[in-house]
Amino acid sequence: MSSDALHRVTRAELDGLAVDVAPRLLGAELRTVVAGSEVRLRLTEVEAYHGHGTGPRVDPGSHARMGRTARNATMWGAPGHLYVYLSHGIHSCVNVVCGPEGQAGGILMRAGEVVAGVDAVAVRRGATPPLTRTALRDLARGPGRFGQAVGLRHPIHDGVDAVTGDELEGARAELWVRDEPVPDIATGPRVGVAGIAGTEAFPWRFWIAGDPTVSPFRWGRGAQAESLHTTGVGSMIPARGR
Numbered sequence: 001m002s003s004d005a006l007h008r009v010t011r012a013e014l015d016g017l018a019v020d021v022a023p024r025l026l027g028a029e030l031r032t033v034v035a036g037s038e039v040r041l042r043l044t045e046v047e048a049y050h051g052h053g054t055g056p057r058v059d060p061g062s063h064a065r066m067g068r069t070a071r072n073a074t075m076w077g078a079p080g081h082l083y084v085y086l087s088h089g090i091h092s093c094v095n096v097v098c099g100p101e102g103q104a105g106g107i108l109m110r111a112g113e114v115v116a117g118v119d120a121v122a123v124r125r126g127a128t129p130p131l132t133r134t135a136l137r138d139l140a141r142g143p144g145r146f147g148q149a150v151g152l153r154h155p156i157h158d159g160v161d162a163v164t165g166d167e168l169e170g171a172r173a174e175l176w177v178r179d180e181p182v183p184d185i186a187t188g189p190r191v192g193v194a195g196i197a198g199t200e201a202f203p204w205r206f207w208i209a210g211d212p213t214v215s216p217f218r219w220g221r222g223a224q225a226e227s228l229h230t231t232g233v234g235s236m237i238p239a240r241g242r
Contacts, residue, residue, distance in 0.1 A: 006176040011163055013177065014079035017055050018048035018098040018105035023206045025096070025107060025175075027182040029115065030162070034151030034171045039117030041140050041150060043109055045207040045214045047190045049095075051075055051104020059204075061190060061197030064104035075104040080163035082173055084147070086154040091144030094152055096162060096175060110191065110205070112140040113213045114149060121149045142215045184209040189227075191217055198223030199230065 006029060014021055023046075031040045050057075051064025051072070059065060063085065064072045074083040075097055083095040083106050099105035114121050114136070121139050122129060125148055131139075140149040147153075152160065152171060160168040162175040186209040189199050196202070198220035207214045219227075 005179045007179060009080065009163060009175040009177045011079050014096065014098045014163075015100055016098060018050055018107050019055070019204050021098045021105075022046045022048040022107045022204070023185050023187075024181060025109075025177060026185060026206060026208050028175060028177040030094070030109060030112070030150055031174045031176060032150045032152060032171060037117060037120035037151065039120055039150055040115045041109075041112035041146065042115050043112050044211040045109075045111035045205070047108040047110055047206070048098075048204040049106050049108065051106075054099060054103050054105050059197065059202065060195060061193040061202065062104070062106075064106075068104070072104065074159045075106050077101055077159070080161060080175070082152065082157070082160050082162050084152050084154045084158040084160070087144060092147040092152060092154040092157075093143040094147050094150060108143055109146050110143050111207070111213050111215045112146055112149070113211070114139050120151070124148050124151060137212050141213050182208055188217070189223070190220075191215065192220045193223060194220040195222045196226050196230070199227040201230065 025043050025046050028043045029040050049062040050059040051062055052067045064075045068076050078101045079097050081097045083097055084092055087093045095106035095108045097106055127135055140146045156169040157171045160173045162173040165172050165174045187203045187206050190205045
């Protein structure tokens, strides 16, 4: 059997802490059908987030850090549903829910490679064909672009089930994971997260080392100063292989 073989994810495979599940989603495919257009994205970069009371430490970078709200309610549901939220009032971003029902956890899909449905993605992204190599690389590079590429929109698609593939408001989503993990995984601070939650104290961003579709790192508000204060290496971008 090929090491690149994929299978439909099960709830059991997602029924763990997001920080533990996240690396296993690298190389997986999120497959969506929206308005009749099928798109498949290979995940190359993800970030883990824990809600209030989840795991051994508080995650100040999570939407669910203060508990359940109307906005983050999907994060507290059964694993495998997609938490689709609005970022900066503009971009729909996509997370897969992890952990048992009643315990909030999510994995943000930060970047991916379009492996099917390039034409549909180009229309959604406003890209003009023929696409250059750089344009193809950037189609789903970053969480806002990723959300555009797969066609899922807040709030109508929040909660769509990527395990069953059941339709919600004209959209279907399926998550297919690798039978074997990708061999080269890097990890480091999350991108653009404020304060200590965006430093080496939370190396909860995972990506396929060397993949060109991975988004560039940037410090969140106050994170670089916090990193410098606690470790003395705030001017560096920490990353390590796994």
